[in-house]
Amino acid sequence: MKNEKKEQTIIFKNKPIIIGHYSIVGPKEGKGNLREYFSEISEDDFFGQKTYEKAERVMIERALSGAVKNAGIDFSDVRLFLAGDLLNQIISSSYAARSFDIPYVGVFGACSTMAESLALGACLVDGGHFDTVACATSSHFSTAERQFRSPLELGNQRPPTSQWTVTGSGATILSSKGHGPRITCATFGKVTDFGIADVNNMGAAMAPAAMSTLIAHFRCTKTKPEDYDLIFSGDLGKLGSEILIDLMEKEGYKLGLNYKDCGQIIYKRNQNVLMGGSGCGCSASVLNSIILKRLISGEYKKVLFMATGALLSTLSCQQGDTVPGIAHAIVIEGEKNE
Amino acid sequence: MKNEKKEQTIIFKNKPIIIGHYSIVGPKEGKGNLREYFSEISEDDFFGQKTYEKAERVMIERALSGAVKNAGIDFSDVRLFLAGDLLNQIISSSYAARSFDIPYVGVFGACSTMAESLALGACLVDGGHFDTVACATSSHFSTAERQFRSPLELGNQRPPTSQWTVTGSGATILSSKGHGPRITCATFGKVTDFGIADVNNMGAAMAPAAMSTLIAHFRCTKTKPEDYDLIFSGDLGKLGSEILIDLMEKEGYKLGLNYKDCGQIIYKRNQNVLMGGSGCGCSASVLNSIILKRLISGEYKKVLFMATGALLSTLSCQQGDTVPGIAHAIVIEGEKNE
Numbered sequence: 001m002k003n004e005k006k007e008q009t010i011i012f013k014n015k016p017i018i019i020g021h022y023s024i025v026g027p028k029e030g031k032g033n034l035r036e037y038f039s040e041i042s043e044d045d046f047f048g049q050k051t052y053e054k055a056e057r058v059m060i061e062r063a064l065s066g067a068v069k070n071a072g073i074d075f076s077d078v079r080l081f082l083a084g085d086l087l088n089q090i091i092s093s094s095y096a097a098r099s100f101d102i103p104y105v106g107v108f109g110a111c112s113t114m115a116e117s118l119a120l121g122a123c124l125v126d127g128g129h130f131d132t133v134a135c136a137t138s139s140h141f142s143t144a145e146r147q148f149r150s151p152l153e154l155g156n157q158r159p160p161t162s163q164w165t166v167t168g169s170g171a172t173i174l175s176s177k178g179h180g181p182r183i184t185c186a187t188f189g190k191v192t193d194f195g196i197a198d199v200n201n202m203g204a205a206m207a208p209a210a211m212s213t214l215i216a217h218f219r220c221t222k223t224k225p226e227d228y229d230l231i232f233s234g235d236l237g238k239l240g241s242e243i244l245i246d247l248m249e250k251e252g253y254k255l256g257l258n259y260k261d262c263g264q265i266i267y268k269r270n271q272n273v274l275m276g277g278s279g280c281g282c283s284a285s286v287l288n289s290i291i292l293k294r295l296i297s298g299e300y301k302k303v304l305f306m307a308t309g310a311l312l313s314t315l316s317c318q319q320g321d322t323v324p325g326i327a328h329a330i331v332i333e334g335e336k337n338e
Numbered sequence: 339m340k341n342e343k344k345e346q347t348i349i350f351k352n353k354p355i356i357i358g359h360y361s362i363v364g365p366k367e368g369k370g371n372l373r374e375y376f377s378e379i380s381e382d383d384f385f386g387q388k389t390y391e392k393a394e395r396v397m398i399e400r401a402l403s404g405a406v407k408n409a410g411i412d413f414s415d416v417r418l419f420l421a422g423d424l425l426n427q428i429i430s431s432s433y434a435a436r437s438f439d440i441p442y443v444g445v446f447g448a449c450s451t452m453a454e455s456l457a458l459g460a461c462l463v464d465g466g467h468f469d470t471v472a473c474a475t476s477s478h479f480s481t482a483e484r485q486f487r488s489p490l491e492l493g494n495q496r497p498p499t500s501q502w503t504v505t506g507s508g509a510t511i512l513s514s515k516g517h518g519p520r521i522t523c524a525t526f527g528k529v530t531d532f533g534i535a536d537v538n539n540m541g542a543a544m545a546p547a548a549m550s551t552l553i554a555h556f557r558c559t560k561t562k563p564e565d566y567d568l569i570f571s572g573d574l575g576k577l578g579s580e581i582l583i584d585l586m587e588k589e590g591y592k593l594g595l596n597y598k599d600c601g602q603i604i605y606k607r608n609q610n611v612l613m614g615g616s617g618c619g620c621s622a623s624v625l626n627s628i629i630l631k632r633l634i635s636g637e638y639k640k641v642l643f644m645a646t647g648a649l650l651s652t653l654s655c656q657q658g659d660t661v662p663g664i665a666h667a668i669v670i671e672g673e674k675n676e
Contacts, residue, residue: 007417008417008441010467010468051657053653053654053657054657079345079346080526084444084446086427087651087653088426088427088651088652088653089424089426089446089448089649089650089651089654090446091649091650091651091653091654094529094649094662094664095649095654095659095662097528097529097662098529098530098531098662101528102528103346103526103527103528104526104527104528104529104664105445105447105454105458105526106422106445106446106447106454106649106664107443107444107445107446108422108427108428108444108445108446109443109444110427116443116444120443120458123461123462123465123467124461124465126465126467127461127462127464127465127466127467128465129348129461129464129465130348147653188418188441188442188443189441189442190435190439190440190441190442191432191435191436191442192436193436311427311429311432311433311436311444312427312429313425313426313427313429314426315391315425315426315429315485316391316427316429316433319389319391319392321433324432324433324435324436326432326442326444
């Protein structure tokens with residue numbers, strides 16, 4: 001069962017199966033385009049807690065619990081929990097993991113975390129190390145805003161290139177047995193930095209990393225954009241997506257109507273989110289709602305899911321550093337595509 | 339090549355080989371007990387940079403470069419770089435990864451990161467997904483102190499239970515081919531919280547997690563403490579180690595003279611470090627110096643290396659949370675032990 005190794009891309013021999021998923025979002029996301037697809041919409045963005053940070057961890061706990069239930073398994077069947085988030089020292093994930101009696105591996109890829117944890121988790125299931133693993137991530141508008149930018153109470157005006165951090169979490173259960181869409185391939189990204197220093201323009205900072213990973217993926221797998229029903233980027237937003245389309249075109253790849261950005265589809269146009277949604281929870285909640293539901297129903301057969309992350313901190317910005325990006329991608333194929 | 343799965347513990351079928359290692363430390367560590375074992379000692383704790391944060395990333399860059407050279411391979415042979423550190427959004431690792439044309443996976447396990455990255459990396463090599471991977475982590479006294487505690491300029495008095503963050507980095511190259519000690523087994527830890535809320539007593543917060551992982555490891559592998567030449571914990575320090583010994587004794591396991599803590603051996607008694615060394619760089623620099631050198635020389639045959647992490651942030655403390663701990667462990671056997 002030697003896996004086929006093609007540079008950055010792993011083609012899975014055993015094709016880990018997505019046996020469960022769950023998405024939970026806040027009130028604003030619940031009023032967006034994907035309302036009918038989310039597993040749970042909370043009308044309270046505190047999720048019953050006293051602080052937004054504690055709210056974020058509750059979202060992950062509920063996402064994991066929901067995904068386990070959706071998979072029809074017990075918590076004891078989950079052998080490893082891979083999770084990460086945007087907060088310093090990924091406290092949302094680690095404190096959520098405290099609530100479960102499951103070995104835990106913390107990961108960090110900024111907003112690429114959903115794809116990173118799934119790519120790693122798929123390797124661990126494919127390699128036979130763990131029968132069943134859970135992957136999750138989250139973000140919360142109010143925790144991200146005050147950690148990365150300014151206290152919300154200041155009411156700062158948002159620059160036109162800025163995006164709106166999604167309040168949401170998604171969890172996915174991968175297993176070597178069962179029924180569901182399969183992860184057939186994973187491409188691990190390289191850190192890419194084109195010198196963007198504007199912390200309010202994350203889309204532009206992440207687009208070159210997305211290009212790097214997409215090109216590596218297409219070359220390794222000898223596929224083209226049109227070979228996928230849909231190609232989703234995580235949270236490039238409107239500007240970042242346009243940059244990616246331009247960059248790809250210069251490299252000879254035409255991203256057509258089958259290319260979507262999770263950050264652009266999650267909110268409605270009138271929701272005042274400028275360039276669109278962002279945050280780990282953006283791609284996580286979109287994957288674990290409309291994307292997986294449509295893969296399960298057979299509406300999508302083959303999806304390339306690529307989440308992008310901006311690997312900055314407030315301190316690296318303050319010290320004059322530019323913003324490096326990264327993107328990891330997985331291919332998910334519907335059960336009916338076999 | 340199905341791996342033997344025993345709860346939290348993976349017994350590797352293909353036993354990934356440690357083909358290269360490198361440790362780099364600052365001036366204080368260079369005056370400690372392990373002076374002769376480190377690959378590189380810098381007399382300048384700025385490592386030629388203008389800020390301590392940039393210094394920390396240079397340490398990782400040099401550790402990875404040194405380990406690749408030590409392995410006698412090219413950078414292009416390294417197919418994945420797994421790294422993490424203590425700084426917000428693990429910027430030391432991510433910015434270091436920017437310097438290398440290698441796919442990157444960010445991980446976070448606080449001071450357990452060296453063991454976490456090696457356990458994950460070993461799975462990826464064992465599973466045949468990557469021929470060769472690099473694992474690294476770092477910490478810097480001056481970046482950790484100002485991020486987690488107080489500006490150094492304040493000259494705050496240190497509480498007696500506090501530890502001294504090691505300025506150091508270590509990198510390890512794992513491969514499916516070559517010569518060197520082998521990782522034969524990995525135990526992934528669970529998040530454990532016994533309710534310690536004192537951020538100046540990390541050893542006490544991490545000891546229960548260390549106990550949990552050790553017991554899981556001994557039970558799964560049907561081994562006892564005396565089956566190992568040495569058992570190393572990462573940075574429990576003097577107090578944490580004593581707590582661990584007590585906790586283990588209550589569970590029927592006697593940790594004898596073959597149990598050491600990296601945080602207790604790295605500095606000399608007269609170096610004014612109170613409970614001992616701590617930080618990701620503590621276990622990383624001790625593993626990638628004396629431990630691996632003695633495994634290679636044959637002086638050690640079988641070592642249980644367990645790094646422990648305290649999964650807090652300043653914000654979780656400020657919001658009244660206690661400090662959860664985690665510990666991951668790997669077994670390394672000398673080539674001459676086969």
